[in-house]
Amino acid sequence: MDADPEIVVEYGFDGGTPARVERLGPRRFRLEPHACRPGPQWFHLCVQVRADAAGPVTLEIDWPPGLCREDLPPGLSEEEIHRRTDYDSFARVLPACCVCRHENGAWEPVGGVSVDGDRVTASLEVRKGVTEFATQMPYRWADLEALLAQVRQVRPDALRVIGASQAGLPIHAVTLGRRADAPTVHLQAYQHATEFTGPHVADALIRHALAHPDAPGELKLQVVPVVDVDALFYGMPLVLQDAVTTSVRRVNINRCWDDRSWPEVAAVEDLILERRREGARFVAGLDFHNGWWKAQASGACYTVLDPEEAGPELDARQRRLVEHLLASTDHERPGTTWCHKVEGTFSRWFHRATGGLGHTVEFSRHLWWNRARQAYEPARPHHPAAYARDLLAALRAYDWS
Numbered sequence: 001m002d003a004d005p006e007i008v009v010e011y012g013f014d015g016g017t018p019a020r021v022e023r024l025g026p027r028r029f030r031l032e033p034h035a036c037r038p039g040p041q042w043f044h045l046c047v048q049v050r051a052d053a054a055g056p057v058t059l060e061i062d063w064p065p066g067l068c069r070e071d072l073p074p075g076l077s078e079e080e081i082h083r084r085t086d087y088d089s090f091a092r093v094l095p096a097c098c099v100c101r102h103e104n105g106a107w108e109p110v111g112g113v114s115v116d117g118d119r120v121t122a123s124l125e126v127r128k129g130v131t132e133f134a135t136q137m138p139y140r141w142a143d144l145e146a147l148l149a150q151v152r153q154v155r156p157d158a159l160r161v162i163g164a165s166q167a168g169l170p171i172h173a174v175t176l177g178r179r180a181d182a183p184t185v186h187l188q189a190y191q192h193a194t195e196f197t198g199p200h201v202a203d204a205l206i207r208h209a210l211a212h213p214d215a216p217g218e219l220k221l222q223v224v225p226v227v228d229v230d231a232l233f234y235g236m237p238l239v240l241q242d243a244v245t246t247s248v249r250r251v252n253i254n255r256c257w258d259d260r261s262w263p264e265v266a267a268v269e270d271l272i273l274e275r276r277r278e279g280a281r282f283v284a285g286l287d288f289h290n291g292w293w294k295a296q297a298s299g300a301c302y303t304v305l306d307p308e309e310a311g312p313e314l315d316a317r318q319r320r321l322v323e324h325l326l327a328s329t330d331h332e333r334p335g336t337t338w339c340h341k342v343e344g345t346f347s348r349w350f351h352r353a354t355g356g357l358g359h360t361v362e363f364s365r366h367l368w369w370n371r372a373r374q375a376y377e378p379a380r381p382h383h384p385a386a387y388a389r390d391l392l393a394a395l396r397a398y399d400w401s
């Protein structure tokens with residue numbers, strides 16, 4: 001029955017997303033992903049093609065109906081909506097930002113992707129061995145381990161285990177900067193499974209600061225690169241099957257900062273509160289996410305407290321910082337903020353607990369702002385690192401007094 005035994009398409013690996021795989025022909029496969037999260041999580045797919053010989057392989061991906069269109073108002077084409085609002089129309093954007101990686105290689109943009117209705121067709125040139133294909137550059141458990149190994153090697157004193165996840169995995173914080181009494185910025189990522197831009201940014205920021213010990217300047221940085229380590233370790237199967245600790249996995253972790261119902265949240269809170277007791281002055285806390293369903297969440301954007309709720313003094317303070325950040329990086333569209341009114345978020349808890357400014361940072365999965373061109377461009381593998389360098393420089397240059 002196996003007409004083409006030398007090529008298989010798999011998802012059962014670290015970071016793979018479950019899908020039904022059907023062989024259509026010698027080098028052609030159809031994938032029906034069933035790994036999508038409902039709500040404002042744009043669909044993510046990552047699979048491996050294993051081949052005994054190099055050559056072309058075509059993947060037909062049947063996009064899960066409804067997930068990418070559920071928020072579109074009726075009567076407007078995606079094209080029109082994109083034109084009016086910069087909405088992340090996947091059909092328009094996705095072909096330009098798919099990535100692939102050959103064995104031991106780096107993620108790179110892949111051409112040859114087209115979208116027709118709910119079907120994505122990717123034509124890959126695979127090499128002998130494993131070629132991975134993804135709709136967004138994933139961040140893996142192996143990436144986190146490599147980062148932590150680097151910290152251990154260069155600055156072992158900077159690394160600390162701050163607690164354990166529900167599955168017993170360690171949660172790490174990295175603290176960088178020299179002065180004990182320096183203003184402290186807390187950064188964290190990956191409260192939400194598959195929101196990969198955040199850990200990529202945190203990873204790049206830590207690596208940059210390790211390589212350039214003067215980069216934080218007079219600041220202290222406290223970085224938790226991955227908050228929900230279980231979601232990273234178990235990946236989409238955890239989200240789908242509730243493989244671990246069923247009762248809490250359907251809860252949005254970013255609504256639990258007031259009740260500490262997640263040990264991962266409690267670990268981060270305890271770290272911040274302990275450092276506060278030791279005299280740390282937290283001036284800001286940034287929480288990295290991937291958003292997609294608001295026009296504002298294209299490129300990076302920041303949540304702020306509602307001006308009425310914040311009051312004039314705090315409102316001026318939060319807008320001053322956000323405008324500085326927006327003006328200081330190449331990859332953010334000025335003016336993109338929105339008020340996050342729900343309770344239980346990290347940003348609100350952080351502000352209440354420390355007095356520092358708390359912001360959720362939403363990155364588009366697939367679009368980054370290009371300041372020079374004054375236009376969006378498709379996400380490229382270099383974007384998170386470029387943003388991290390910009391952000392670090394911007395935080396360093398800010399007047400925190």
Ligand SMILES: [Zn+2]
Nearest residue numbers: 192195289290
């Ligand atoms: Zn999120």
